[in-house]
Amino acid sequence: MFRTTVLLLSLAGLSAMPGFLYAQGMGKIAGNEFNPAVSLILEGRYTDLDNSELELPGFQPGGEAGLPEKGFSMGHNELVISANVDDKFYGQLTAPILYENNETTIELEEAFMETLGLGHGATVRGGKFYSGIGYLNAVHDHAHDFADRPLVYDALVGGHLNDTGVQLRWVAPTAWYLNLGAEVTTGSEFPGGENEDNNNGMALFAKTGGDISVSASWQLGVSYYSTEFASREAGGHAHGGETAEADNELLDGEVDMAGIDFVYKWAPNGNSRQTNFKFQAEYFVRDEDGHSEFTEGSDSATADYTGEQTGFYMQGVYQFMPAWRVGLRYDRLEADNTITNFSGTNIDQEEYLEESGLGSEAKDPERYSVMVDYSPSHFSLLRLQYSELDNGREKNDMLMLQYIMSLGAHGAHRY
């Protein structure tokens, strides 16, 4: 019912656009002189870390969650092309070119069209896009303030919730900011999985915010995501060497997720040029269940699984002089998983829990990160970051040096 409503509303909106364009061709299109605006992000890094696999006991890894390769590696070298298509539509494509293990792949990160002509505060977006849930979900990694994503994003949505579908947004005609959004998506991307109709994903979000004074502003958001799936692949705890790759599946599952996010920004007189400060925090809770099937070589097990998992991070970034910033971040996760009807062949419940990623430790995973970055202009950035991850089983240090360069069209200053 909900899905149909969003789709019908979107269609109704599209057909109701006025066919009127004032003085066609007058004026130059700002931000669009290259028509389309083309920009290229270059990202590379050097990483010093103990263990190059991201293990978060209690969480089945999925999506893009992971750690960078040891030593030198390429990040997301990303091509972004965008333009107003005409007076009614805007289009954007983001395609990272990845280079890992001596292999080059091109990914379609985002490719969507969006309406410009609906009016009444409404916008419809269609295609593949980062969901509007949370604060950081829709922000590309190269625009993050740290070299890696908060743990809660890696653990619960596989980096970003990024799916194909339709998004409907509405900004209320009020003096204070209220933005409501709804999405219907395939639901096949992590933390969802394959489903027969390929439309089981549903997201809702609301954002509000404003200015506290000329120097300070804030934004608060709440979001909800749910999907049902027939099967979902998860990485689990992989072993290298001769052992056969684990087959770790969740069948007939359901995921519900809710989150709250908050951002506060301060700059003296609102002039962020010299010094500024930014605080952000996000909290997510995810309930999921399903029938787990695990196979690794001759070992196999099945069980019914119910998980209640939460995670949050908070971070502060301070620009103490032009071009220079320092930041501190704290991450924490908690998993409360219940396994019933366990039955195993050559494997006991203890081992199954560890290998499938569903077993949590007595100690919750947490991480401290500190970074300093230098950005002489809008277009270049060098960053040094140190993090210490204690996943409950073991501690891992990571030191990363990163560059991010932006060529071409001027990027957008989003809040």
Place this chain on the structure above:
Amino acid sequence: MNKRNRLLSVPLFALLSVMAGQGVAKVDILACEPEWAALAEELGRDRVSVVSATTAYQDPHHIEARPSLIARARNADLVTCTGAELEVGWLPLLLRQSGNTRIQQGKPGYFLASEQVPLLETLEKVDRSMGDIHAAGNPHVHLDPYRLLDIAEALTQRLKTIDESNRQYYQDNFDRFADQWQAAIKEWERKAEELRGKKAIVQHRSWSYLLTWLGIDVLADLEPRPGLPPTSGHLAKLLETTEKTPPDFILIASYQNDRGAQWLARRSEAPLVSLPYTVGGNERAQDLFSLYNNTLELLLAEIEDD
């Protein structure tokens, strides 16, 4: 299913309660900078409601599409901005996020001042190594009174298009403003005669239109490249320049960091003049007339001191 229905009822309730409170008579204007807010006030008076997205103490190039601005853009009938890429980092994003058809590019509600007049310092070829530079030309047009008057006329036409029932009202306001402005230009030019041929060191290209109008020569720029803060090496070079040709003033805007300018002023003994740059840039610059009056007073005060 129950849980979903409950979740859905929140946005639906918000929608209904908001729709009930609509009905605004005034033309709602979002100006990107205080000078265009001031101009819209002059021309629209009590038929318009004007908000400026930035203050005189903010660099209009370094603004984000923050929540309060999206809310204002959502309800605006008209956005009046500088253009020429000055707001390129946030205006296109703000327009897209607003969901407001009236202010999209090409619509009557989208007004860029720099498109109404010829610009100085247009470039054939632009490279980012040149700094924060605008291929379309220097965007800081509001400090040339003649260009400002042309922009005022174009903005009046736009107001008449948007709010047809008050056409005569806007025309009368413009006629009155134009008379007063032209009289003021005569007075300013009479006073500014003494400034002709003086030499200035500037910070950023914010002053090109003002100085061209007043006939003041630019000796050098404190920024090694536009938009980049002064470096010690560059300042040392500037000090040499001032020894050869002593400047009559070092000009900075009240929103700019004055560290480099202070240093140079101390070493070269050239007077440092902090100008309001736009409306609200100091206590005396409260509208367009007092902005120009105060700017000229501050410049003339330095000449008279000598």
